[in-house]
Amino acid sequence: MTDSYDGPILEIDQLSISFFTRLREIPAVMDFSVKVMPGEAVGLVGESGCGKSTVALGVMQDLGKNGRIVDGSIKFKGRNLNEMSQEELRQIRGSEIAMIYQEPMASLNPAMKIGKQLMEVPMIHRGSSEKEAYDRALQVVTDVKLPDPKRILDSYPHQLSGGQQQRIVIAMALMAEPSLLILDEPTTALDVTVEAAVVELVKELGKKYGTSMLFISHNLGLVLETCDRICVMYSGEAVERGSIKDVFDEMQHPYTQALFRSIPLPGADKNAAPLRAIPGNFPLPHERPPGCNFGPRCDYFEAGRCDAQDIPMQPVPGNDRHATRCLKFQEIDWNAPLAKSDITEKPEPGRVVLKMDDLKKYYEVAANALFGKRGDTKVVKANETLSFEARESETLAIVGESGCGKSTFAKVLMGLETATEGQILLDNRNIESTAIEDRDTQTVADVQMVFQNPFDTLNPSMTVGRQIIRALEVFGIGNSDGERRKRMLQLLDLVKLPRAFADRMPRQLSGGQKQRVGIARAFAGNARIVVADEPVSALDVSVQAAVTDLLMEIQREQKTTLLFISHDLSIVRYLADRVMVMYLGHVVELGSTDQVFSPPYHPYTEALLSAVPIADTRVKKKHIVLEGDIPSAMNPPSGCPFQTRCRWKSQVPGGLCEKEVPPVRQLGDGHQVKCHLSDAELASMEPVIQIAAE
C-alpha cells in the first residue's frame, strides 16, 4: 500500500473505553493517548487487567457487545476510526491493521490447510489470482523462516508446534502488508528460546516491511528489545510515556520505578539486595481511589494533594515526547538510593535430605493407539540418569523449557509415578518405587508441591479455609476440628493473608493471593521439601516479587529444601543456590548459580541465557538465536540431545555429537556439563551477559 500519508500511523487521543455490565459501568481505559509514527514500534506495558488489551481491541473497533468508546478518538492515518462505517472498517482491518493474539490457535482455522488460509487473505482483499496468492504465501512463509515452506503450506495447524503456529499467524498478518501490526502478548504461550526467535523475527520483518507496531506485553525486558518507545499503563490510564531510553533510565513516575524495583535485574540478590514488591493490590476498575490511581501504593503519596484532583499527563521538560502522570515528578529525587531493606544472613545449607542417583523414568506409549499390538510400543525417555543432592535450606533451581522432563521428575519425586531405574533417597530411605498411596503420611507431608497456574491450583468449589483444613486432616495434624481451624488461621498468617480469607471462595481472590493459599496448603504438614513448579511465572511482576519473597522467608524459617522449577533465568539467578539445566530429559549442566551463569557454559545454557530478555539498558547480551523448535521427546535426536540446535556442534570433530550421547564432565567444584566440547573450547567461551560500566 503506497500512499503519500506521512503523519502518525496511529494517533489515539484521550481515549476512554467502558464496559457496561448488569451491575455498573466499568471504565477499563481512561484518558489514554499514544502516537505511533511510521516504522515505529511502541510498547504497551502494565499488569494484567490494566487495560492493554482493551486499547488494542478499541483500535480494532472490536469491543464486543458490552464495550463502548465513551470518549476520545482513534485516528488511523489521520482518519477517525470511530466514525467509519462497518464496511470501511472491515476493509481497514483486513488489509491495513493486523492483530496477533497470545494464543495462535485463536487466529487459525483448525479445519483448513495453512496454505489455503494464507492464500485467502490476498484473494479476498486484493482479488489476486490463485497463482499470485500461492506465490505470495510461499514468500511470507519463507520470510517467517519456517523450514520446508511447501510442506508447511500443505499441513493443518495442529500438525505444527506452538512456535510454528505463531509464525504462521505472523505470516498471515503480513500477507496483507499492513501498515500497523498490533501484537497482544504474542509470545507469552511460547518457550523462552522460541520466544526469542519469534521476537527477533517480528523485529526483522518490521524493518523489512516498514510496518509500525503496537507491542503489548507485561515483560519490560521484551519491550526493551523490540520497541522504540514505551507507554506504561496502570489501572486504565497511561502513567508514563516516552522513548525507551528515557523511561528506562530516567523514569519519571513512581509506578514505573516500583515496577523496575520489583523485577530481578542482574545484581539483585535475595540476601543482600532483595526485590521490593509493590505494597497493596491493584484497584478494581470500580474501586479506584480519588485522584491518583496509584496513590494508595505510592511511596511519595501526599494526602490532600495526590488525592484531591484528577492528575493530568504532563510533559517532562527536556526530553522528547516524554510525559508522566505524576504531580510530584519534579520534586522527587529519582536518583536517591533505595533505602536498604533488611539484609538477611545467607543460611548455610545443612545436611543432605534428598539424593537422586541415576534416576530414570521411561514411559511406554503405544505406537499406534488403535491397533497397537503388544510389543508395538515406543519408549519415551522422560528422565535420563538424573543425579543430584539437595540439602536442608537450599534452593535448587531446575531450569528448562517445555518437554525437558521437569514435570516428570516432580511426579516421580512426589510418588505419582514410580521410577524406571535408579534411586531417590529421602533421609537415606529409598522412595523411588513407593507410589504415593503406599507412602506413610509423614513422607507425603514432607514432600509437597506448589503449582504453576494460580487459577487452577485451588478447587473452585471449596472455601479457602476448608481446603487448608483438608490438607491438615489428611496429614493427621490437630486432634479436633477446632485445633485444625486454629492451625489453618496460623497458616494464613504465615502466608500473610488476612484471616477473613478463610471463608472466601477462590474466585474472590487475585492470582497472587491464590498462589499464597497454595503455598499455605503445601506447608500444612510442615513440608521439608517443596517442589515449586513455576510458582510465579503466571503472576504479574509486582506480585511475583512478593510471592518469591514469601517463599524465601518461609524457607529461611523452616529450613525447607526448595526445588524451584522455572524457565525464567532472571528469577533463578536471584534466588537459587544451585542450578540444574535440563534438556530433553538430560541434565546438561549442574553447578552453583555463579558457575552456571558464567562461562564455561553448556551450549544450551548459553543460548538460554541469551534468550532471556533483561529490562536493563546497561546490559549487553550476546545474540544467540536457536534455530528450530525443541525436538519431541517421542522422537529425540541421536547422540547429544541438543545437537539439532547447537551452534558449537561443528567444533567437535568426527560428528561425535550426532553419534554418541556425551558423558558427564566434571569441571571442578561440583560443576558438571554434558558435552563433547574440548576443555579448550569450553574455556574459550565468552560471557553472554555483560553489564556495561556506568
Next chain:
Amino acid sequence: MEPLSWFEIITRVLLQFMPVWISLIALFTLSIVYKRRLGLYGKLFDSTIGMIGFALVMFWVFTGIFGALDMIITHDPLSQLSGMKNKLPGTPLPRPDEGQYPYYLFGGDNLARDVFSRMVKGAWIVVQIAPLATLFAFMVGITLGLPAGYYGGRLDTLLSFFANLILAFPVILLFYLLVTPEIVETGIPSYMATVLFVFPLIFVGVLLNSRYKTQPKVRTPLLFAVLGILGWLYLSLISEAGSKVSVLPGFLDLFDIPAGILVVFVSVVFVNSPTVFRIVRGLAMDIKTRDYVAAAQTRGEGPWYIMLWEILPNARGPLIVDFCLRIGYTTILLGTLGFFGLGLSPESPDWGTTINDGRRLLQIYLHPAIVPAVALLSMVLGLNLLADGLREESLRD
C-alpha cells in the same frame, strides 16, 4: 344451559388456576428481590429466556402440587358422567348436582371424563416421576462416568462399550420387552431394578466415606446411620411380596411401588444413564488435568475423594443444564410410554396415556388428545428454555 363461549372458557380456566398464579407471582417476586444472593438460581432471573422457561416449568409444578391436593380440578378425573361423552369444551353438565362444577371446561373424553381435570391430575404424575427417574439416571451415570473418565484405560473402554451398546438398542423395543408378561415373569425388570437402584446407595456411601475417612470417629456412625436408612428404603423399593425379588418380610416393607411405575423407572434410568455417563466421563477427563486435582493427589487423597469432592462439584454447571434437558426427555419418554399403553395403568390420567386414549377419535374429536399434548409440549419447552437460560447465565462472568 348454554355452552360456554371460548372467551368464557378461557376466563374460567384462568380463574381455576388462581392458586398457581398466586404462587408464581410470590415465587418470582421473592426471587427477583433476592436474586443477587441466590447464586446461579438468582442469575436465572437476568435472562428472559430462562425466566420464561422457569415460569412454564413452575406453572406445571404448582399445578401438579395443587392438583394433588384436589384444588384446581373441577371434577374427579376418573368418574364418568353420563351424557358427557366426547362433548366439546365448555359443555354444561346435563344435571349438575348441588356444588358440582356445572361445566366440562375442556370437554369430555370418550369415557365421559373431564379432560381439564385429567390434565391437571396428569401434571402431578409427570412432575413426580420425571425428575426422580432422571435423578436416578444421574446417580448411575455419575457413579460409572467418574471412574471411567478419571482412570481411563481398560475400565473406560469397557464401560464406554457397554454405554454405546445400550444407546444403540432401540428404546421402544426395549420397553416392549420389559413389560411383556413373559419377561416380567422371569423377573428381569425386578433384577434390573435391584441393580440400578443400588447405585445411589454406592454413590452416597462412597461420597461420605471419602470425605470423612480422616475422621473415623465421625465417619463410622454417620455411614451406619445413612446407609442403614437408605438400605431400608432401597430394600422396600425393590422387594415386593409375590414378585421375584422378595427379600424383606412384609412388615418391614415400607412401601410398594406399582409394578408399572417400577418398569417405567427402570426403563428411564436404563436409557438415560449411558448418556449421562458419557457427559460425566468427558467432564472428568477434562477436570482431572487441573492442578487442584494434582494437589489432591500429591497429598495422598484417595481416588474417590478426588472424583467426588474435587472433580464432581466443578462439573456441576454442565450437569445442571443437562439435568433440565433430561427431565424434558424423560417427560416425553413417559408420554411415549403412556402412548403405547406401557407402564402406567390405562386409567392413569398422565398425559401420554390420555393422548393415546384420545388418538382413536382424533378425526372427529380433537380436544381429548390436544389438551394433554399442549400440556406436554409447554412443559418440555419450558424445561428446554430453562436449560438454555441456565447455560447462558453460567457461561457469563
